[in-house]
Structure formats: C-alpha cells, structure tokens
Amino acid sequence: MRYLYYILWKDHSRAHLLWAFLGSLAGFVLLLAGIQFYMDIKSVLADNQDLLDPEYIVINKKVNIGQTLGLIGAGFSTEEIEEIANQPFADQVAPFISNEFPVSGYTENERFPDFYTELFFEAIPDEYIDVKTDDWKWDPNEGTIPIIIPQDYLNLYNFGFAQSQGLPQIPTGVISAINFRIRLRGQDRGDYEDHAGRIVGFSNRIHSILVPHDFLVWANAKYGYFKMNEPSRIILVSKDPTNPAIIKFIEDRGYDTIREKLKSSRLNIILKFIISFLVVIASIIIALAFLVFLLSLQLMISRSSEKIKRLNKLGYHYREISRPYIALLLILMTGVTGLSLLITGILTRQFSGMAGVWNLDISNSLHGIIYGTAFGLITLIFIANLAAILISTNKLCK
Amino acid sequence: MTIRLEKLIPLPLLEQDTTGSGIWEAESVVFEQGERYSIEAPSGRGKTSLLAVVYGIRKDYKGEVFLNNSNIAGFTGKQWSAIRKETLSFIFQGLELFDSLTALENIQLKNSITRHKTLRGIEEMAERLGIGDFLQKKAGILSFGQQQRVAILRALCQPFDYLLADECFSHIDRDNSQNAFRLIREECENQGAGLILTSLHKTDQMDVHVRMKI
Numbered sequence: 001m002r003y004l005y006y007i008l009w010k011d012h013s014r015a016h017l018l019w020a021f022l023g024s025l026a027g028f029v030l031l032l033a034g035i036q037f038y039m040d041i042k043s044v045l046a047d048n049q050d051l052l053d054p055e056y057i058v059i060n061k062k063v064n065i066g067q068t069l070g071l072i073g074a075g076f077s078t079e080e081i082e083e084i085a086n087q088p089f090a091d092q093v094a095p096f097i098s099n100e101f102p103v104s105g106y107t108e109n110e111r112f113p114d115f116y117t118e119l120f121f122e123a124i125p126d127e128y129i130d131v132k133t134d135d136w137k138w139d140p141n142e143g144t145i146p147i148i149i150p151q152d153y154l155n156l157y158n159f160g161f162a163q164s165q166g167l168p169q170i171p172t173g174v175i176s177a178i179n180f181r182i183r184l185r186g187q188d189r190g191d192y193e194d195h196a197g198r199i200v201g202f203s204n205r206i207h208s209i210l211v212p213h214d215f216l217v218w219a220n221a222k223y224g225y226f227k228m229n230e231p232s233r234i235i236l237v238s239k240d241p242t243n244p245a246i247i248k249f250i251e252d253r254g255y256d257t258i259r260e261k262l263k264s265s266r267l268n269i270i271l272k273f274i275i276s277f278l279v280v281i282a283s284i285i286i287a288l289a290f291l292v293f294l295l296s297l298q299l300m301i302s303r304s305s306e307k308i309k310r311l312n313k314l315g316y317h318y319r320e321i322s323r324p325y326i327a328l329l330l331i332l333m334t335g336v337t338g339l340s341l342l343i344t345g346i347l348t349r350q351f352s353g354m355a356g357v358w359n360l361d362i363s364n365s366l367h368g369i370i371y372g373t374a375f376g377l378i379t380l381i382f383i384a385n386l387a388a389i390l391i392s393t394n395k396l397c398k
Numbered sequence: 399m400t401i402r403l404e405k406l407i408p409l410p411l412l413e414q415d416t417t418g419s420g421i422w423e424a425e426s427v428v429f430e431q432g433e434r435y436s437i438e439a440p441s442g443r444g445k446t447s448l449l450a451v452v453y454g455i456r457k458d459y460k461g462e463v464f465l466n467n468s469n470i471a472g473f474t475g476k477q478w479s480a481i482r483k484e485t486l487s488f489i490f491q492g493l494e495l496f497d498s499l500t501a502l503e504n505i506q507l508k509n510s511i512t513r514h515k516t517l518r519g520i521e522e523m524a525e526r527l528g529i530g531d532f533l534q535k536k537a538g539i540l541s542f543g544q545q546q547r548v549a550i551l552r553a554l555c556q557p558f559d560y561l562l563a564d565e566c567f568s569h570i571d572r573d574n575s576q577n578a579f580r581l582i583r584e585e586c587e588n589q590g591a592g593l594i595l596t597s598l599h600k601t602d603q604m605d606v607h608v609r610m611k612i
Contacts, residue, residue, distance in 0.1 A: 003507045310494045315482030
C-alpha cells in the first residue's frame, strides 16, 4: 500500500495545500476567537444588568408647572396607555400602582437609631422585576411585607449620608436582616395596622420602593381613600431598545425616561454588530479556504488521472485508490482543528490576562461551544471533501 | 473459466474489412480454460481491442462477452477489481509501469494487493527473465525490453484463470522470449489457467494449442 501513497502523493501542489491550510487556519482562529470573545463579553454584560436582554423602560410624564398647580393630571390615562401599548417597539406595557392611603415606616431595634419616615409604595407585576427571590411574596396570614428598594438608595445612604453623619455603612446582606415596622393607615383615626417590613432586594431597573402587586391591591382595597385613578408611571418592555422610534415617541408626547439605559443598549448593539461582522468575515475566509482545499485535492486527483486509471487496470478499486487522498485530508483537517484550538486557547489566555487588569472576569479556558463548533465544522468540511474525492476517483475508474 | 464472445466487434472495426477473421466474423468464439491460444496478425486488426474488451477496459463494442456465462456488461467496478486481482491477468502492450518506482516496487504494487508471491519468488522469476540485476532500478530508466519483462513478471504476481498477453515479447530477443514464454507457460500450467497471446509475428517457436486468425 505504501507504493500507492508514494505514487499519488507525488502529484500534490505544496503551494496550494499550504495556502488552503493557512487560510482554513486563519478562518478557524478568527471564528473560534470571535465566538469565545462573544461568549465572554456576553457573560460580563449579563453580570452588568442583562444588557443583552429586552430592555425595561420606565416612562413618566415630565413634571411641569401645570401639574404643580394641580391643573393637569400627572397620570397616564387609559387611552394614553393604550397608545403606548400599540407602538411597534412595545412588547409589553404595565402601569405602576401606588398606595392610596398613608404609609409610614419606623424601626424598633435597639442596635439602630430610632427612625421614622413617611413612605410611599409602588407595585408592578412580578415579571417586570429584576430581583428574583423566594421572599418576594405576600401572605396576609404571615403579614411580613417584602420590599425592594433601588440599589441607588442604598448607595446614597452608604456613600453619602452615613459617612457624613458618622453612621455605620450597611452591606446589602445586613440590611435584609433589619426588621422594621410598617404602618398602614386608613381614613379614620385609629384605623391602622402594623406589619413587619423587610428589604429583600435591590433593583437596578426600577427606581421606586416596590412591594408585591397583590399586597398593594389588597391594601388599597382595605385602606385606600385617595383617588389615584391614573398611574403616574408605566413600565415598557422592548426587545429592540435601540429603536430610535422609542426616544422620538417619548419626546413627541412630552414624556420622560432615564436615557442612560438606552445608551448602554446601543453599546450592546454595536458590540453585536462587530462580532457578527467578525463571524461573517471568518465564514467567508473558511468558505474560501474550503474551496481551495476542495480544488487542490481535485487538482491533485486530476493530475494523477492517468495513474489512477492505470492502478484501476491493475485491479485497484477506486476506494483503495482514494485512501491516500483521504489520509492527506485527515492529516490536514486534524492539523487545522488542533492548531486553531491551540492558537485560540493561547489568545484566550492572553486576553484573559489583559482583561484581569481591567477587573473583567473573563474565562481563561475555551468554552465548550468552541470545541463543538470546531469539530462540527471540520466534520462538515471533511465529509464534503470525502464525497468529492470518492466521486472523482470513481469517475476515473469507470 | 471460459471466455465466450457472441458476435463481438469493437466499434472502430465496424468500418473495416474483417473478411476472414476467425473472431470478428464468427457467431460465437469460446476460449477454454487451460488452453493456450495464439492470435497472430499485423497491427490494426483489433488484437489489443479484443483483450481490452474482455478485461473490461474498453466498453465501445457490439455483441456480448461472457465470463463463465456472466455477461461482463453488468459487472460493477468492485467486481472488475476482484476479477483483475483473482481471475484475469493482463500484460499490457503499453506496459503501464510507473516510471518513478523501481522495477521491484512496480511488481510489489501488484503483489501487495494479491499477496501471491514472496519476495524470494519474485527474485527467482526475475533471474529467469534476465532482469535480476535491474530490480532496484527505476522503471523509467530501463530499456523497453527490460520494462516488458518487468510487466510480464508483475502480471504473474496474482492468481488467474486466464493470462491475457498483448504483444509482450515485441522488444525481447529470441532467447529471452523463449525463457519468458516458458515461465509464463509454467505459471499457467501450475494454476491450470488459460493463455491468450497476441503477436505481430509468427510464434512457431512457442508451444500453443490453438492459433487463431483475427
């Protein structure tokens, strides 16, 4: 058999195979590194606020002098909510509900200074809230009210108020352990009840003091006497937060929102675009390299066509004749896979080291999907080339 | 194995006068296993075509060819490969050697898929053919006569029921031709195989059973 390899391998073009090899290698490294990078960035961004998920946008009306004087309603009418819900960029819309009775909170703990404040509550359905915890439920029998406050409030306290007043800073874990009392008051004097209150989470998404929706519905029914028919804020979920129509709509209607969020979404889209571009380029390079591979092997076969016919006359079956080509293909494909994984691995390690300096948590090993992609792709290329080799040697042996 | 031709004629010979041919004009021709046939004729009478059709490397013919009553028209590539390894051996007029391989490597190229002869056996046969000293030389630098003997040796490195020898002594001197023929005859007799020998000239000195006109 070794004579067969010797005869048929003689007709290869070193330059063609080398370029095909280098081309495939470059394409593979680009593609694998692109995917690896994307996975890393995605996980980094996911840690920072779920930027790749649909955006939750809280919309309110701009405060103007008319509202201050009580001439214009500050809330959204049913028609206005309907209009927002019907916008193409709006996937889901929910109004905030507020407390329609006075609420206050106070501490009863000796280790903390006495504290009393008037409060407000707002609520939205659970699926819009970014804090996921088992404590987030209202049970009238148990009576503890879970509360979510904005992360910013805690930051304001810890880094502003507490330091300037000589008060202790409070980590998030400790704050959840603080029990305080919440008093709900009805219209009549003496008509009140006290509940335990507990902060169960901190939201980056919603700047409000949130309580469970079913609690507020229950409490409003029991104690509510202000007329707050129109919600003052609504939450909008958009799968396409970069759509410029959102900002235009909000401005045209004289509404207001926190623009920072839309900005970070734009960053995300740019990142996605760059990586898609990288993947497209890598795919083109791989496709071209694959073509060169295919053509080099076919050229090799056609250069050897006389030899192949001769071998067939001597009794060699076309499958036996195609073995040296398949072996060559296997060697090259294994080389491309191995080397591209090695190079991507080295790049990842380097990048991870660099990212560590910026305090980004990027893995220094390859994601499973990288191996999957490499082997899947190489198998595909191998099968296509294998088929081409078998077809053309068979044709010569007819 | 018997080779049977039914009204066989290669297409290029259709426009040619084949009067008097014992093969192209015959209704049916049968080659029996174990017999030695000699077909002598000037060039252009279709000797090579006949052997090539029987060996399955020419498909442009009218009529039918049967190997042991199987029509060769229905054979697959796989079947032909098996036939060429085990049943039919061919000494090509064009030799079909690989110039870049040595004489021995050319022979081993065949022997490695049939595993018919030992290296010792090959060397002995090479001695008898007078090419013992050339086995390690590249086939491309040997004389045509030497190459012909390499091709003969290669064809003997397989089991066969029939040896098809196409003008295989054309460039070999009289004594060496006699030696080569004796070797071929021995191999055929050992295997109980038949021989179809074509040549341009009279082969009176060769011991065959049937002489045919083509």
